[in-house]
Amino acid sequence: MIDTVSTTLPVLIVDDEPQVLRSIDMLLRSSGIDPVLAVDDSRKVIPLLARQSVAAILLDLSMPHISGEELLDNITTEYPDIPIIIITATNDLDTAVKCVRIGAFDYLVKPVDEDQLLSSVKRAMEMSALRNEVLTLRESIFERDVRNKEAFVDIVTCDAAMLAIFRYLVAIAGSTQPTLITGETGTGKELIARAIHQLSGRTGEFVVIDSAGLDDTLFSDSLFGHTRGAYTNAIQDREGLVARAKGGTLFLDEIGDLSAASQIKLLRLFQENTYYPVGSDKPHQSDARFVVATHRDVEQLVKDGTFRKDLYYRLRAHRVELPPLRERHDDIPLLIENFINDTAMSLGKPAPSVPGELTALLQSYHWPGNVREFKAVIYDAVARNEKGVLPLQSFRELLGADDADMTDPGHDRGGATHIDTLFPDRLPTLKEAEDFLIDAALQRANGNQGTAAAILGMSRQALNKRIVRRRKAG
Secondary structure, eight states: OOOOOEEEEEEEEEOSOHHHHHHHHHHHHHTTOEEEEEESOGGGHHHHHHHOOOSEEEEOSOOSSSOHHHHHHHHHHHOTTSOEEEEESOOOHHHHHHHHHHTOSEEEESSOOHHHHHHHHHHHHHHHHHHHHHHHHHHHHHHHHOSSGGGGTTOOOOOHHHHHHHHHHHHTTTOOSOEEEEOOTTSOHHHHHHHHHHHHTOOSOEEEEEOTTOOHHHHHHHHHEEOTTSSTTOOSOEEOHHHHTTTSEEEEEOGGGOOHHHHHHHHHHHHHSEEOOBTOOSOEEOOOEEEEEESSOHHHHHHHTSSOHHHHHHHTTEEEEOOOGGGOTTHHHHHHHHHHHHHHHHHTSOOOBOOTTHHHHHHTBOOTTHHHHHHHHHHHHHHHOOSSBOOHHHHHHHHGGGGGGBOOTTBOTTSOBOHHHHSSSOOOOHHHHHHHHHHHHHHHTTTOHHHHHHHHTSOHHHHHHHHHHHHHHO
């Protein structure tokens, strides 16, 4: 049986057979799912939704007047956040796939197993509640703290540091000075660059060049273009990316890898807004906005003599340092919900529900690849999952190769070991270390033994035995 579900929003049942409506209504109410609305005429559904919010919809396909498939299409277009469970006697794979691609949350064939139906409804309601909570949170945060929020729609966050960055970007949006974005790999530097472009109001293109691995010749040709005859195979003039970004924004990624010669040319471009196509002695003017990024420590590169000091000073007129994901714990639930739904939609399958312990488990991981790695892990877990709920074990398998990156009490968020700070006088005994780790894991998991066991890499039963044994001994 399913656990009792309480909600302020009703579940809507749409079927032209009164007996089906009554039986499903009784099943839901007897299982604690209440309130429930029943509609036997498909023409009444859209007007009802216009005046009444619902948590989920159970929809029959074969109905007079407006078919269930047509209604599914209309609802997912006008009310995309409402999960819709198809209940039909049509046991056809093509129809099921089509419904899921349109946006159905689940597809059940009559006669429906009661436990299966209740499980599907519960998952739909949980997803709806989570989605509404996330949307409300995002809206309240943005309305209170950030203007021009449409520029940041692709960045999923409620983190205070990230929101402060958003406010800073709004403030410098109209500047013509270069902007330097730094941060670890996978933190979203290109998304920030795109937000700057949108905020600037520039009508030209957003153009990207990855500087990593480019020698000076290729860098110059890509950026500035060339004239006919500049190379053996240069049979005609070719426009570079600077010209292409006219009136827009040029984003140069991984500028920390540029050669010394390329750095000089870039400095001239920033200082004078002029450049020379390869093979030309005639200067060309640029009016592009320049945004550059790197995952490397530019200040250290300057100290090492591999990055020009004058170029660095020119770049740091506006600087943005993106925090790593391990410092954005509050964003983990938002990212889980966002990437699970996006992945399910791209794969044409229902979005699985999330066990409550997953958030704590993912918050305990170091995420060296940051949001990019997080998205890949979610995608893989959803792609190979065939059940209604994502199992925690699948995530432990995906992250298990990097167990050293699972955050533990002797490993800080930045990766620096501070065991000497924790134990300045002597190392703990194995018994003391075990007690310490169990307490730390339980604290991280908010007292949930299942999550704590997952963090420690043991079964829940094994953890429980240790806790019981310790209580008896203490």
